Amino acid sequence: MQVPAPFEYERATSVDHAIGLLERLGGTARLVAGGHSLLPMMKLRLANFEYLIDINDLHGELGYIRLGAGEVRIGAMTRHRELLESDGLATVLPIFRDAERVIADPIVRNRGTLGGSLCQADPSEDLSAVCTTLDASCVIRGPGGAERVVSMEEFHVGPYETAVAENEMLTEVRIPLKAGRTGSAYAKVERRAGDWAVVSAGSAVVLEDGRIVDARVGLAAVGPNTTGIPEISAALRGHEPGEDMYELAGAIAARSCDPSTDSRGSADYKRHLADELTRRTLRTAVERARS
Amino acid sequence: MQVTMTVNGDEYTREIEGRLLLVHFLRDVLSLTGTHWGCDTSNCGTCVVWMDGEPVKSCTVLAAMAGGREVRTVEGLANGAELDPIQEGFRQCHGLQCGFCTPGMLMTCRALLDKNPDPSEAEIREAISGQICRCTGYASIVRSVKWAASQENQAVTK
Known part of the structure; x- marks a missing residue:
C-alpha cells in the first residue's frame, strides 16, 4: 500500500490566503492542485512535506481562459479537461488540443491543472513543451500581491525545479498571439x-x-x-x-x-x-x- | 483532522489523518467496499468515484480534499432494488468477468452517458481509456454501455 508520509493538511480559500500560508510555513509546505503528479511522488516518498496546502478552492479565481487581441491568458488552476474542451483556445492555438488529447486519460484530466503541470517541471511533461513552443511567460505572485513575469526558460531552472520561491505561487500563463x-x-x-x-x-x-x-x-x-x-x-x-x-x-x-x-x-x-x-x-x- | 463530506446523499464526519486517501476513507472508514483499490498509481481506474459530479481516481485524491464535497460511489448507482441502466447493461451484456474493474467502469460510463446519451464506440473507448480490465473484456464493456444508452434513449422517446 502506497501512502504519503504524515503531513498537516491546510486548505486555502484565496490566492492571498495561500501565499500567507506559504509565508508562514516556508519550505516545509507545498501547494497541491490536482495532485496527480505530487501525490504519487509523495506516495513513493520522493517528496515529503510537513504541510500540504490544497488550492482546489481557488479554481473560481484561477480557472479561466481569456482570449485577448494579442495574448491569451490562462489561469494556473485551469484543468486539463477545460483546456481540451475550449473551442476558442483550439481555434487560436490548436497545439493545446493536440497535446491534451495525449495527456494521461480523461479521468486524470478532470483533476490535473496547467499550473500544476508547469510547476512539476518534469522534462517530459507535455504542457511545458507546449508553453516553451509558444514562448509563454509565467506570472508568479508573492507576498503583498507583488507579481513578476518570467519566460519559460527562466521558469524552469532544472528538472523538477522552478523559479517560484517558497513564498510565491504561479497564478497565470500568458501566451502571445502573433499577427499574420x-x-x-x-x-x-x-x-x-x-x-x-x-x-x-x-x-x-x-x-x-x-x-x-x-x-x-x-x-x-x-x-x-x-x-x-x-x-x-x-x-x-x-x-x-x-x-x-x-x-x-x-x-x-x-x-x-x-x-x-x-x-x-x-x-x-x-x-x-x-x-x-x-x-x-x-x-x-x-x-x-x-x- | 476532522473531515465532513456527503457520500451517496448521506453526510459523514470523521476524524482522519491528513494523508488518508479517499479510496481508503470510503473502504476502511465508511466500509463502502464497492469502490475497489487497485494499482495505487492512478492508472487502472477501478477506484473511480464522483466528486461534485465528476469522475476522479480516488487513490490520488486525499480524503481531506473531498471535505465539503459530494461523493458518489458505485453503491449510489442503484435506486433501491432497481439497478441503474448501466448496471443492468453490464449484467445483460456480460460487461464483467472477474468484476475487479467494474465499480470504476460503471462510474465512468454513467458519467459518459449523462454527458453524451448516444456515444459512438470510439467515444466509449476514449471514455474508458483510463481504466484497465485485466480480463480484457473491453468488447463486452462497450456493448454494455451501448445497451444502457439504447434503453435510456427508448425510455426518453416513449
Whole structure:
C-alpha cells in the first residue's frame, strides 16, 4: 500500500490566503492542485512535506481562459479537461488540443491543472513543451500581491525545479498571439496511451505572403527541461515552407537535443524521434496556417 | 483532522489523518467496499468515484480534499432494488468477468452517458481509456454501455 508520509493538511480559500500560508510555513509546505503528479511522488516518498496546502478552492479565481487581441491568458488552476474542451483556445492555438488529447486519460484530466503541470517541471511533461513552443511567460505572485513575469526558460531552472520561491505561487500563463497566418501542432510518441513521452515535439509558425516569418519548435523528454530550439527559428525565417525546410529543422532538432538512454528508448532512437516529430508538427502547423 | 463530506446523499464526519486517501476513507472508514483499490498509481481506474459530479481516481485524491464535497460511489448507482441502466447493461451484456474493474467502469460510463446519451464506440473507448480490465473484456464493456444508452434513449422517446 502506497501512502504519503504524515503531513498537516491546510486548505486555502484565496490566492492571498495561500501565499500567507506559504509565508508562514516556508519550505516545509507545498501547494497541491490536482495532485496527480505530487501525490504519487509523495506516495513513493520522493517528496515529503510537513504541510500540504490544497488550492482546489481557488479554481473560481484561477480557472479561466481569456482570449485577448494579442495574448491569451490562462489561469494556473485551469484543468486539463477545460483546456481540451475550449473551442476558442483550439481555434487560436490548436497545439493545446493536440497535446491534451495525449495527456494521461480523461479521468486524470478532470483533476490535473496547467499550473500544476508547469510547476512539476518534469522534462517530459507535455504542457511545458507546449508553453516553451509558444514562448509563454509565467506570472508568479508573492507576498503583498507583488507579481513578476518570467519566460519559460527562466521558469524552469532544472528538472523538477522552478523559479517560484517558497513564498510565491504561479497564478497565470500568458501566451502571445502573433499577427499574420498562424498555425501550431503537437505530436508525441509514447509506449502506451496516456504515458509520459518517449519524445514529443510542438511547433508554431507564422506565415506572411507565403513565407515563414516566425517558426518555433519545443521538445520534451530530450534534456533536463523542455527545450526550445532558437537555431530552427533562425534557419527557417524568411523561407517558403516545404519538405526541405522541415528536413532541415528536423536535423537541427536531432543534433541540438540531449536525450539519454533509459527504459523508454535509446538516445539514438530519441534523436530520430526529435527529427521526425519536428518535421511532422511543422508540416501540420504550416497546413493549419494556410487553411 | 476532522473531515465532513456527503457520500451517496448521506453526510459523514470523521476524524482522519491528513494523508488518508479517499479510496481508503470510503473502504476502511465508511466500509463502502464497492469502490475497489487497485494499482495505487492512478492508472487502472477501478477506484473511480464522483466528486461534485465528476469522475476522479480516488487513490490520488486525499480524503481531506473531498471535505465539503459530494461523493458518489458505485453503491449510489442503484435506486433501491432497481439497478441503474448501466448496471443492468453490464449484467445483460456480460460487461464483467472477474468484476475487479467494474465499480470504476460503471462510474465512468454513467458519467459518459449523462454527458453524451448516444456515444459512438470510439467515444466509449476514449471514455474508458483510463481504466484497465485485466480480463480484457473491453468488447463486452462497450456493448454494455451501448445497451444502457439504447434503453435510456427508448425510455426518453416513449
